[in-house]
Amino acid sequence: MNSITIAKLTFREASRRKILLAALLLGALFLTIYGLGYHFIIRDTTESFGEDRKFMINQVSNFLLMAGMYVVNMLTAMMTVLTSVDTLSGEIQSGAIQTVVAKPVRRWEIVAGKWLGFAAMLTLYLLLMGGGVMAIVYLRSGYTAPHPLQALSLMWLNAVILLSISLLGGASLSTLANGVLVFGLFGVAFIGGWIEQIGAFMPDPATNQTAMNIGVITSLIMPSEALWKRAAFELQSPLLTMMGDTPFTARYYPSDAMMIYSIIYLLVVFALSIQRFNQRDL
Amino acid sequence: MSQSAFAIETRNLRKVFGDKVAVSNLTLSVERGEVFGFLGPNGAGKTTSVKMLLNLVFPSGGEGYLFGQPLNDPAVRSRVGFLPEHFRFHDWLRGDEFLQLHADLYRLPSQQARRRIGELLELVGLTPHASKKLREYSKGMLQRIGLAQALLNQPDLVILDEPTSGLDPVGRRLVRDIIRDLSQRGVAVFINSHLLSEVEITCDRVAFIKHGEVIRVSRLQSLVEGELTVQVRARNLNPAMVEGLSRWGKNIRADGEHLSFTLPGEADLPEINRYLVSQGADVYALRPEHISLEDLFIQIVGTDGGL
Numbered sequence: 001m002n003s004i005t006i007a008k009l010t011f012r013e014a015s016r017r018k019i020l021l022a023a024l025l026l027g028a029l030f031l032t033i034y035g036l037g038y039h040f041i042i043r044d045t046t047e048s049f050g051e052d053r054k055f056m057i058n059q060v061s062n063f064l065l066m067a068g069m070y071v072v073n074m075l076t077a078m079m080t081v082l083t084s085v086d087t088l089s090g091e092i093q094s095g096a097i098q099t100v101v102a103k104p105v106r107r108w109e110i111v112a113g114k115w116l117g118f119a120a121m122l123t124l125y126l127l128l129m130g131g132g133v134m135a136i137v138y139l140r141s142g143y144t145a146p147h148p149l150q151a152l153s154l155m156w157l158n159a160v161i162l163l164s165i166s167l168l169g170g171a172s173l174s175t176l177a178n179g180v181l182v183f184g185l186f187g188v189a190f191i192g193g194w195i196e197q198i199g200a201f202m203p204d205p206a207t208n209q210t211a212m213n214i215g216v217i218t219s220l221i222m223p224s225e226a227l228w229k230r231a232a233f234e235l236q237s238p239l240l241t242m243m244g245d246t247p248f249t250a251r252y253y254p255s256d257a258m259m260i261y262s263i264i265y266l267l268v269v270f271a272l273s274i275q276r277f278n279q280r281d282l
Numbered sequence: 283m284s285q286s287a288f289a290i291e292t293r294n295l296r297k298v299f300g301d302k303v304a305v306s307n308l309t310l311s312v313e314r315g316e317v318f319g320f321l322g323p324n325g326a327g328k329t330t331s332v333k334m335l336l337n338l339v340f341p342s343g344g345e346g347y348l349f350g351q352p353l354n355d356p357a358v359r360s361r362v363g364f365l366p367e368h369f370r371f372h373d374w375l376r377g378d379e380f381l382q383l384h385a386d387l388y389r390l391p392s393q394q395a396r397r398r399i400g401e402l403l404e405l406v407g408l409t410p411h412a413s414k415k416l417r418e419y420s421k422g423m424l425q426r427i428g429l430a431q432a433l434l435n436q437p438d439l440v441i442l443d444e445p446t447s448g449l450d451p452v453g454r455r456l457v458r459d460i461i462r463d464l465s466q467r468g469v470a471v472f473i474n475s476h477l478l479s480e481v482e483i484t485c486d487r488v489a490f491i492k493h494g495e496v497i498r499v500s501r502l503q504s505l506v507e508g509e510l511t512v513q514v515r516a517r518n519l520n521p522a523m524v525e526g527l528s529r530w531g532k533n534i535r536a537d538g539e540h541l542s543f544t545l546p547g548e549a550d551l552p553e554i555n556r557y558l559v560s561q562g563a564d565v566y567a568l569r570p571e572h573i574s575l576e577d578l579f580i581q582i583v584g585t586d587g588g589l
Contacts, residue, residue, distance in 0.1 A: 005386045009372070016374045095370040099431060102336045103387035104360035281299075281339040 002105045006113025007120065014083060014121055023079050023125060030075070031132040034068050035140075042141050061143035062237040068133035069235060073155050073228050076126045077186065080159045081166050084118045085179045088170030092282055101282055108274045111167060115270065122159045130155065147234040154231035154259070158224050161266050162186070168273035171280060185222040192218020193225030219254065223262040226254040286350030289314050289439045289470035290335060294344035297330050297494075304330040305494035308344070312487075314438070315468040317461060319475065319485035319502070323583055327494035328474045329367055332443050335472075336364055348439060360388060363432030367443040367474075369424045373417040377408055377427055380416055381434065388435040395434070402430035406456065421448035429457065439470045446480050458484055482575040490582045498582055502575075510548060514541040515567040516558060523561045530554055545570070 014020045041064065042057060049056045088111075091097040100110065130152050137143050145151070162182060169178035192215050199211015219226040233253035288311045295308040305327040312318040322328050333339035335346060337353050351358035371380055378399060385395035403409045406426040416424065425448045432440055442461075446454045461471050461484045475481050481488060482502065489499045512531065517539055524536045530550045531543035545551070548570055558565055 001389065002387065005383070009383060013372065013374060095366060095368050096372055098333075098336075098338055098366045099364065099371065099384065099428070100387060101338055102359060102362070102364040102366075103384065104356045104358075104389070105387055106356050279340070282333070 002109040003113035003116060006100075006110055007117035010087065010114050010117025011120060014117075019083055020121070024128070027075070027125065027129050027132070030071070031129070031136065034071075034133060035136045038064055038068075038136055039140055057141050058143055059237060059239060061137050061141050062145060062235075065133060065137050065143070065145055066232060066235055068137075069130060069151065069155070069231070070228070072126070072129040072133055073158065073231070075129065076122060076155060076159045077162055077224065079125055080118065080122045080162045081179070081182050081186075083121070084114070084163055084166040085170065085182060086175045087114050087118070088167060088277065089173060089175040089178055090170075092280070093174070097282055107278050111171070111274045111277050115163065115167060115273075118163050119160055122163065123156060126152065126156055126159060145235040146237065151231040151234040154227045154234065157259075157262055157266065158227040158231075161224065161227075161262065161269065164266055164269040164273060168269055168276060171273050171276035186224055189218055189222035189225040192221075193229060219258060220261070223258065223265055226258050227262055230254045230259060286347065287314065288312060288347070288350070289316070290318075290346075290348060290472060291350075292335075292344065292346040295331070295334055295341050295346050296343035297327070297334060297339060298342045303494055305334070307495045308334075308491075310489055310496050310499060312439075312470055312472055314470050315465060316487060317465045317471045317473065317485045319473050319481040319488035320491065321476065321478070321481060321488055321579060321583075322491035324476070326491045326583075328491060329443060330494075331491070332441060332472075332474050335441060336362070360435060361438045363435060363437035363440040365425070365428045365432045365440075365442045365445055367447075369428040369448075371416055371424070371428065371431075373419075374415060376413050376415050377403070377419070378412040380427060381430060384431045385434050390435065398434055398436075399430075402433055405433075405460070406430045422450060422453050425449055426453065426456075429460065433460075433464075437469065439472065440464060441472045441474075443474045444477075445473060445475065446477055447475075454480065478575045478579055488575075490579070492583050509544055509546060509573055511542060511544050511571045511573065512551070512554070513567070513569045513571060514558070514565065515539050516541065517564040517566070519563050520561075523558070523563060526557065526561070527554070539566075 038061075041060060045057055045060050046053060088097075091100075097110075101107065134145065134148055137145075165185060166178065166182050169181045172178075173181065195211050195218075196215025199208055199214070202208055202211065230253050290310070290312040292308050292310055295305060296303075297305040308327075308331050320328055320331070330339055334341050335348065335353060336359070337356075341353075346353045348358045349361060372383070375383065381399045381402065382395065385399060390398065400409075403412050406429055408423060408426055408430070411419070411423060416427065419427065425445070429442075429445065432442070446457050449457065458480070461473070464471055465486075471484075473481065473485065485502050487499060487501050489496050491497065519536060519539070519541060521536075524534060524541065527534050527541075527543055530553070531545050534543040535541070551568070551570060555565065555568055558568075
């Protein structure tokens with residue numbers, strides 16, 4: 001009950017401070033540009049190919065859908081971190097949290113309430129943006145990706161993991177240190193994923209193995225890149241998978257075990273954020 | 283509901299931050315319906331003590347109870363109202379929304395909340411500003427809305443951390459009236475303040491704290507009604523006459539026409555006057571002065587300010 005009060009407060013703060021508005025306006029701008037670009041590319045593709053036009057349009061659509069979803073994944077992650085990074089540390093710093101904690105409220109209800117509020121926001125954002133990209137592609141050319149729901153779920157999991165890390169950091173660190181922590185982890189996962197991909201092209205099997213290990217270890221530290229790789233795999237067409245790596249696609253995809261690990265990772269980080277806030281002097 | 287006679291009871295509460303002892307040994311009890319002043323120099327551990335009472339800061343040792351319930355029991359805080367020292371709130375909320383939020387946190391039923399919010403806005407004089415954002419409030423207005431927030435649940439204990447520091451004289455009088463009204467309705471009020479004149483007017487009892495320890499608890503009445511200093515202005519005083527005053531008073535000092543001494547109470551004043559006149563002095567003034575809380579504060583806490 002108290003968590004719902006805090007969740008509503010969190011949501012209201014985002015809309016009052018025009019964070020939601022800015023995110024939605026820029027999201028709309030992104031979808032507009034994306035839609036225009038997609039429209040012209042499909043028009044040219046339709047004109048330049050004859051008999052096997054349908055096959056080409058599908059391949060081009062799939063590639064462009066992946067590119068769009070890659071950006072949506074990044075934007076959702078950014079929005080999640082930027083909106084939540086200050087929420088605990090900022091209120092602790094200013095003292096605004098004091099009158100809230102001095103109420104008949106349990107501390108975990110405050111953390112859970114903030115989590116719910118931000119999770120609701122990022123879910124809405126992801127559905128609008130990811131759903132928007134998919135809808136544009138479908139409406140223009142009738143193309144649908146293989147497993148859109150699985151992909152969106154994995155992107156969502158990525159975002160709520162980032163949210164939970166941001167709350168954990170906010171319960172323990174200053175806002176700035178928390179920002180450095182979350183983006184740092186995100187960067188580590190990103191570069192680890194790339195080393196793994198590039199390493200796979202190296203002729204020496206030992207190098208292959210080392211690169212793979214780096215990829216696995218960084219995914220264990222921070223699974224965000226692994227989640228995107230798996231989401232991309234769920235979206236991409238079989239042909240694209242065979243073609244190999246591009247910035248938005250993956251030849252190797254993370255296992256189911258990695259996905260289960262990510263869920264456990266989420267639960268542990270969330271529990272730690274509650275534990276940290278429970279012990280914090282305010 | 284607990285039957286404990288005390289609104290606040292602490293035994294040897296202690297808080298250490300790293301290697302700094304903020305509160306070394308806090309033992310005190312505040313009765314129901316009592317207005318209790320908590321005095322001490324800056325850095326004496328007053329705010330840390332208040333925060334421990336509200337479970338904002340966790341004690342390193344000792345124990346504490348509100349209405350007989352342990353400090354970490356969230357349920358007991360439904361009977362407590364709190365105005366923090368710096369009254370920083372969610373400043374993007376409007377005044378009425380801010381009170382509604384806190385009514386929700388107290389889980390007041392919506393109808394009762396609406397009625398209470400109206401009453402309290404009226405009480406603190408903010409009805410015309412209810413739909414302004416807190417960001418646009420002055421310091422005094424923030425303090426008023428903070429006070430309203432602390433009274434939403436009709437608490438049995440109100441904890442005020444420096445409640446009048448941002449207020450003009452009108453606001454101060456308002457706070458004093460509210461405190462008096464609360465105390466008449468049996469609400470215990472715990473005031474952490476360094477504004478001694480405020481405490482002097484409002485409190486029943488005071489505790490002096492220094493270096494995180496309670497060094498004296500006193501009934502304010504007995505403090506200020508006790509010893510008094512008498513200032514006399516008279517001509518034709520002579521040393522023998524001054525000597526004779528030692529029958530009644532102490533610390534006798536004579537300087538020309540001025541004479542001062544301390545008495546345990548005012549009962550002997552007429553007798554002293556008769557004595558001076560009968561000995562041939564021309565008395566122009568004989569003025570008893572109670573010791574001020576400020577003097578007492580300095581006497582007890584020392585002039586080093588606890589540094």
